[in-house]
């Protein structure tokens with residue numbers, strides 16, 4: 475299945491930047507070229523530092539380029555839920571920081587003339603049935619308390635009406651939307667240069683925090699500071715014991731008429747959906763995001779895409795789905811991201827736990843981490859400081875931070891009788907086996923070739939499950955993902971799966 479995102483399919487094309495092929499020394503090494511990495515780089519450059527961004531794929535190719543492109547001060551888990559858990563002062567501080575991050579994006583777009591469709595739009599939370607009206611009212615009270623321009627509206631005032639069921643809705647004015655990949659790629663063109671070296675298609679294989687060295691296949695970066703802007707930090711880190719990993723799905727289909735008014739629309743009902751429109755060269759389309767589940771659940775992706783398609787088609791005059799994609803989010807158990815110097819680290823900074831709000835939190839993280847490195851005060855530093863992790867006892871497996879790779883498990887090769895026993899495995903299908911006590915994950919390619927790899931994650935040894943939508947082996951524990959040939963695709967794992 476082609477899982478190119480709408481943003482990848484419609485972004486202005488830019489040339490690939492070179493891979494790292496030598497050893498370099500610089501002020502700050504930034505691992506990961508998503509919105510967190512690029513914003514950190516931009517702020518450090520403005521502060522007079524020299525930086526190197528090392529990105530495993532293309533800049534923006536991670537969750538940032540697979541998001542919905544919505545920018546809002548509130549939270550997907552609910553501002554009222556945060557206020558209940560952490561108090562009104564925390565909710566107000568979170569909103570202030572997130573507002574500042576959206577303002578920074580707007581100022582960056584204006585300053586560099588980035589053609590990324592940024593515009594201010596209203597954000598809506600919609601109760602699809604009466605049972606969710608209480609949430610809308612609680613969210614309204616929390617939003618007003620945090621100083622947001624929020625109001626309760628009925629169906630007639632909502633740009634999605636009458637397609638989507640609606641009991642009551644909350645509207646917050648002055649939020650925003652953009653094409654996230656155009657934003658990142660154009661920002662990259664503006665900041666890349668002698669003081670901001672950027673390496674694409676360069677995977678970091680190990681990080682030596684004490685020595686300040688980031689190693690890749692053909693070169694290394696030595697730096698005073700290392701920013702792990704990899705969505706969840708690569709390697710084994712205490713913070714991962716405090717994150718839940720969720721996978722979520724998105725589709726985009728052309729709209730024939732009745733285009734919703736520009737805005738962010740979140741619908742609460744039996745299931746949750748996020749809707750927005752996007753227009754490219756005068757051709758409008760509808761984007762629907764939802765059907766989330768804990769990451770690493772076995773082979774449910776195709777069904778989730780079907781579900782989104784049915785939901786959209788029942789309500790809107792759409793054509794055939796043109797883009798379908800999915801992405802991961804990391805939800806912090808205590809309701810707040812972890813942004814700042816990593817616990818017990820000499821040089822490593824982390825930024826994770828953004829949940830579905832990370833285009834804004836990632837931007838805020840860039841501001842916070844850069845201020846930390848530049849030794850500037852930041853009003854939100856304490857709120858997100860990973861130091862709060864150090865208070866508890868370290869759970870099993872997280873006794874110490876580790877960013878150097880462990881030896882991968884190498885299962886024995888599949889012998890002829892075992893290959894014969896797999897003769898009934900059709901093309902594009904997978905199976906899990908045990909070979910001499912080793913779990914083995916097998917996939918038959920479309921051309922009939924069998925690919926067999928170790929069935930345990932190289933991060934912390936959890937059993938992998940097949941992801942039928944993305945054709946990958948996914949880990950339910952901490953979000954690592956691997957291709958059928960064993961290469962690392964995403965998540966904290968540093969080492970590929972051993973081939974059988």
Ligand SMILES: Cc1cc2nc3c(=O)[nH]c(=O)nc-3n(C[C@H](O)[C@H](O)[C@H](O)COP(=O)(O)OP(=O)(O)OC[C@H]3O[C@@H](n4cnc5c(N)ncnc54)[C@H](O)[C@@H]3O)c2cc1C
Pocket residue numbers: 505506507508509510511528529530531532533534535536537538539540541542543544545546676677678679703704705708721722723724763800801802803825828829830831832833834835836964965968
């Ligand atoms: C379906 C969905 C929709 C969403 N929609 C929104 C939205 O509308 N608004 C919002 O605010 N948030 C949204 N989010 C959340 C948001 O997309 C993320 O939180 C945000 O993009 C994270 O940015 P990042 O830069 O930290 O990570 P990423 O964008 O994932 O960037 C991390 C980068 O690190 C690279 N990397 C990883 N490992 C290595 C390595 N070993 N070596 C080198 N590079 C490496 C990756 O290739 C990647 O490019 C959504 C999330 C999902 C799942």
